[in-house]
Amino acid sequence: MKLIFSLAALLLAVSCTENFLFDDEIEPRTMLSVEGNVRLQWENSYEGVYVYLEGFDIHTLTAADGSFKLEIPQNPRLQPGNGVNGAFYIWYYVDNFQLGRSLTLVREGQFSYGHADVNDKGRIKSTVVLTKLIDIATAVSPSVIGEEYGGPVQIDMTLTNRVDSVYINIYERKYRELGGVYVISQADSNDLHFVRLENARNRAVLVDSIQHWQMIVERDSLPLFPGKYDIVPFVKVNHPDMPAVLRDRFGANAATFSREFLGLPRRVLPAAITIGLR
Amino acid sequence: MSPEKPLRYRYFYRCFWALLCLLVPAGAQSLILEGLVINDQTGQPVAGASVYLENTTLGSSTDSSGHFMLRIGAATADSAVLIIQHIAYDTLKLILNEALTRYRFRLTPLVRPLEKIVVEVPRDRTLLANDLPAAVTIVEASEFEGRGYIDLGDLLRTEKSIQIEEDLSGRKSLSLRAGNPEDVVVFYNGLKMNSLYDNVFDLSLLNVEDMRQVEIIKGSNTALYGAEAFSGVINIVPRVRQDYTARFIQKIGSYRSGDWNLQLNYSPLQNLSLNFTVKDAAYKRILGNRTGFLENRSRYLSGNILYEIHPSENGNRGESINLMYMRVDSDHENNSFVESIGDENEIVALNYKRWSPLWQNMEISAARQTLNNNQALIDLSGTLDRRFANRRLSLNVQNRYRFSVVELISAYQFEDNRLNFSELRRGLDENPQGLEAADIYQQRHGAVVLARVNTALGEGPVSRARVDFSYRYDWIRNSERDVLERQGARSIFYEGEQQVNRWQAGTVKFSTNIGGRAKNLEYDFFMNGGSNIKFPTIFNQISQPSPYNPGVPEIVARLLPEKNRSLEVGLSLAQLFDAAAVVNEWKLEFSQFTNTYENKFRNYYIPGVPLAFYENVPNADIRGLEALWKLVFIRRIMTMEWGARYYDVSDRAAFPFKNAVSVTAALNAHYAGYRLQFKGFFESKRLGWLRDVRGDFVELRLPSYYNFDAHLSKWYTLGPIRLFASFSARNILNTRTVLEGIAIRDRRLYLGLGVEY
Secondary structure: OHHHHHHHHHHHHHOOOEOOOOOOEEOOOOOOEEEEEEEEOOOOOOOOOEEEEOOOOEEEEOOOOOEEEEEOOOOHHHOHHHOOOEEEEEEEEOOOEOOEEEEEEEEOOEEOOOOOOEOOOOEEOOOEEEOEOEEEEEEEEOOEEOOOOOOOEEEEEEEEEOOOOEEEEEEEOOOOEEOEEEEEEOOOOOOEEEEEOOOOEEEEEEEOOOEEEEEEEOHHHOOOOOEEEEEEEOEEEOOOOOOHHHHHHOOOOOOOOOHHHHHOOOOOEOEEEEEOOO | OOOOHHHHHHHHHHHHHHHHHHHOOOOOOEEEEEEEEEEOOOOOEOOOOEEEEOOOOOEEEOOOOOEEEEEEEOOOOOOOEEEEEOOOEOOEEEEHHHHOOOOEEEEOEOOOOOOOOOOOOOOOOOHHHHOOOOEEEEEEHHHHOOOOOOOHHHHHOOOOOEEEEEOOOOOEEEEEOOOOHHHEEEEEOOEEOOOOOOOOOOHHHOOHHHEEEEEEEEOOOOOOOOOOOOOEEEEEEEOOOOOOOEEEEEEEEOOOEEEEEEEEEEEEEOOEEEEEEEEEEEEEEEEHHHOOEEEEEEEEEEEEEEEEEEOOOOOOOOEEEEEEEEEEEEEEEEOOOEEEEEEEEEEEEEEEEEEEOOOEEEEEEEEEEEEEEEEEEEEOOEEEEEEEEEEEEEEEEEEEEEEOOEEEEEEEEEEEEEEEEEEEEEOOOOOOOOEEEEEEEEEEEEEEEEEEEEEEOOOOOOOEEEEEEEEEEEEEEEEEEEEEEEEOOEEEEEEEEEEEEEEEEEEEEEEEEEEEEEOOEEEEEEEEEEEEEEOOOHHHHOOEEOOOOOOOOOOEOOOOOEEEEEEEEEEEEEEEOOOOOOEEEEEEEEEEEEEEEEEEEEEEEEOOEEEEEEEEEEEEEEEEEEEEEEEEEOOOOEEEEEEEEEEEEOOOOOOOOEEOEEEEEEEEEEEOOEEEEEEEEEEOOEEEEEEEOOOOEEEEEEOOEEEEEEEEEEEEEEOOEEEEEEEEEEOOOOOOOOOOOHHHHOOEEEEEEEEEO
């Protein structure tokens, strides 16, 4: 009995649930972000490409060099099911460029690096190049008018297709007559004027060559106050493969001649008109 | 001096003491009796036989290869009587003087063994002894006790037909034969452990030092213990009665792990045995750059009171009552953000066995189990508080009746389950939907009849034949009460009983088995098959049906039971040679199976929606081939084993991330109390299908992986005390394969020291 007690005492003395001998570290990888680079064909600056991760419903815009970083906002263990599994596309969107996408695989709430279009370091494998579909150029004459100017202003729009054919929606009154433009103050983008012709409507048009539109605007339709204004035509390129969730990000009316249209990322050359300044 | 230092010195002293124990040489002048205990009829080694001297406390037992070593004091009289005893064999008594001249000791089986090799039905006191035969792998305590295994999941990691998933918190789930974790039923001492919520059991909650053996029953051929084990059963046989009085094992190892385990056995009366186990374990993983840590602690208590009202000579015809208690508390903390997970698991079980001439073998078990799991997580992106409280009351009545070659087993099982569930999600940018809290009640009844014809045909090419047939019927009723649903900005509480789901189904199984011997080649062939049914889990029932996808019209969400049909054929060949030969035995096992699923559930989540979706695949199947080659050589000192298997899964969204090929190789050697084990394993790429937003799938391939483990251990006998030391190195190749399951795949070292009285 004595032996048992002394043995028990010895055992309790040597028992431990912690030791300092093996102080190992672990490095669980956090793979919650994906980085990449986007280029726009025929452009020098790659700023403002809308980058959208479907499913997670998060987006970012590219910097001037085309770089972007997307991050899953939640701790994987807080995500539904302790970490979501799925295949999700990153979409790259500029309205008058071809829609681009890269595939990412998400396992247990984290990106799977080294799989699909993501490399081992969490970067999109190759630079994404978006093909330009259409050049949209606008001109206005006269481009400088006095406050007391009472004549008409002529707006010309030239669409040049960069691929074989492009379906677009424009605001048109009759064949090749532009039915509406936005006039936006350069000083304050909230100072927005819709200039539209009577009986004009949204029409689908196929652009397969260089095409010109014209619009004659009376002085009365232009802003009263002096200042510099951009003239932006309503030209919406059709993207049949664009996912509905991405479309919905810009509002239900973004494909119509509405304020929401201006929220779309686009690369256009606006015409500028100066009113009343000497 | 920093306040931490004295503490550290204390640990150093403890470890120093422990090391000292390791180095103590075997003591006084004494005799060593070594031997091999074999089955007189088959020549197979007998594991777990007690070897002791009459009227003394001196004793030992045979290991899995039938070997024993007994140290005898020099003063022992030559006329002392050596006794070799095993529950399934006639007791062998012989004079010590005579025993010292021998190496082989032959035991005569009480009942002629009819099943062999692949169809190894564990015979004594185990759960599956009465069930239909199936491919079984038995892992005995001598292969893992005191070694570097932190829990059951860690131990079973290297089995070829098993795949273990671990998450960062240390929670481990097991899948068998390319099925999913919910297709495996885990039994502890005959009690089902799977969670009521999702039918999965966390293997990190079980103490390996408390186990006498772990039985891996592959295939879905268990009738007595439910129709839900589509891919198999893990049956844990705890140590209820041991031949030592006290045993203490201390392990230390990687990740600051420390683990001590104390077992006490006491028999105040000849027919009363008491058994008690306590274990305390912890490990702490420091995150890279010391940005935080992950800490796991667990405390384990278990006790058994076994009273043999009428002790029996052959283990069957007695009357006994056994009361068991088991409790595990485990905590995980991750301080890189605030996360804590706590589990409390408690079981109280009462088992009564009786033999009477009228009813023959009658067994009644009743148990109460609680399994509570709490998870709390606070992070910049929000907070989560999830609670599961499971309570299970179960009753099992079983009768086994035998006349001539026919055996008839009938059983009735009842379960009354309650799950209290809540999931509070706060501050998360998501669409609030689904169940926030509910009380869920479940009652199930199962009735089963199993008929068996078991014949011994004498010596010859066909010496044994066996046919089993079973029919089982299950009823289940689920109801939700006091439901709190997230609906937009507010939650809506529905009082009283809400949804009631009832299902019932019958299943049929058969098995045939023939075996025999031609010259010294022994063969065994089996074929079994049948149907299984699994009722939708609570998790399935509170999930949302997946929106219909016109692209795949055959996939529709149906809240109906999953069905499974299986067919398996197996063959094993073995040849035994003389003990003096270089090769003593070889054995080849081969089996092929097909599991066909109907109405297989597929669950998935969408980001921002805290609710699971389900859909059902009309048909999915898993086909597999398994092979094993075992070689025993050099006076049975060394054993080599090669295992390989191939599984083909038809639907990698329903059975995601299963590896197709796995190869294992093991070398075991034991000599003079030393035991050396090497285990190498390879698993091929894991393939899984990930769903995209449109409901199409993209395949993800996770890298293949290989590694090996080594274990060295030694038992010393020092008078009445036995000392044990072990060294384990796990995942010796520090591969850079990164996956979840960090503790399973990292290189780890463990030191184990034990003492037994």
